[in-house]
Amino acid sequence: xxxxxxxxxxxxxxxxxxxxxxxxxxxxxxxxxxxxxxxxxxxxxxxxxxxxxxxxxxxxxxxxxxxxxxxxxxxxxxxxxxxxxxxxxxxxxxxxxxxxxxxxxxxxxxxxxxxxxxxxxxxxxxxxxxxxxxxxxxxxxxxxxxxxxxxxxxxxxxxxxxxxxxxxxxxxxxxxxxxxxxxxxxx
Numbered sequence: 001x002x003x004x005x006x007x008x009x010x011x012x013x014x015x016x017x018x019x020x021x022x023x024x025x026x027x028x029x030x031x032x033x034x035x036x037x038x039x040x041x042x043x044x045x046x047x048x049x050x051x052x053x054x055x056x057x058x059x060x061x062x063x064x065x066x067x068x069x070x071x072x073x074x075x076x077x078x079x080x081x082x083x084x085x086x087x088x089x090x091x092x093x094x095x096x097x098x099x100x101x102x103x104x105x106x107x108x109x110x111x112x113x114x115x116x117x118x119x120x121x122x123x124x125x126x127x128x129x130x131x132x133x134x135x136x137x138x139x140x141x142x143x144x145x146x147x148x149x150x151x152x153x154x155x156x157x158x159x160x161x162x163x164x165x166x167x168x169x170x171x172x173x174x175x176x177x178x179x180x181x182x183x184x185x186x187x
Contacts, residue, residue, distance in 0.1 A: 006032065008065035008096070009152025010056070011144050012073065012089040014048060014081075015040050017055075018142060020149025021063050022134070024156055031134040032063060034145045045084060049091045056095035068096040069155035071147065072105040106154050111147075114154035126150050 004025045011018035020034035037055045039048045060068075070092060073085040096103050109119040116129045123143035130146055130153065131138035140146050 005066040006063055007152040007155050008059060008063065008068045008101075009148045009150065009155065010068065010070045010089075010092050011147035011151060012052075012070060012085060012092055013039070013144055014045070014084045014088050016142060016144045017052060017088065017092070018144030018146070018148035019056075019059060020145060020152050021059070021065065022149070022152045022156060024160075027160065029133070029153070029156055031136065031149070034136065034149045036142045036144050036148075045087065049087060052088055052091045053095045056092045057098060060096055060099045060101055065096075065101055067155065068093075068101050068103045069151040070103060070105050071111055071151050072107050074108050104155060106151060106158075111150050111154040114157045115150050123147060 004023065006021060006023050009020045009022075016039065017037040018034070019037070021032035023030045023032050037052065039051055042048045042051055059065075070089055073082060073089055093103050106114075112121040112126060113119040115121070115126050118125070121129075123146070124139070127136070127140055127143060127146040128138045130136050130149055133153070134149070136146060136149065
């Protein structure tokens, strides 16, 4: 496992896209930055997508992340909104892949579960929990930024912990070691 890595988390959006970057050294996690990409001033979907590509590529070039974690679009009733959100996510993915940065997707429920322990948590609850582990505002101007950061932190947690029989997080290095350390766990 790498001793140091940078993870870029992205919460795709068509009006506001949130992002957060963390640096992980061994098991220590530090905030690099978080913010939003505002897209409301751009006329038309094509210009918004172009801006997403340019800004994500700029973040990748500036911070050199080792991995990108994206929040996957949730299934809603409005097909047009889903299509636009999927395009935004796809363009963000393309920007990372353009620089050969591996990407991984997490459902909104998975991210909320990893951060708060509740897959149905509100954006406010996610921000509050993030503020307990990183120096972020628990009531930010844009929850999109903390949602992007949450994707990065979720990825860190997924890569570095597993749950043992006691329900407590425990660092493991692979499935073989996890299984040998948890012989009573049912698969």
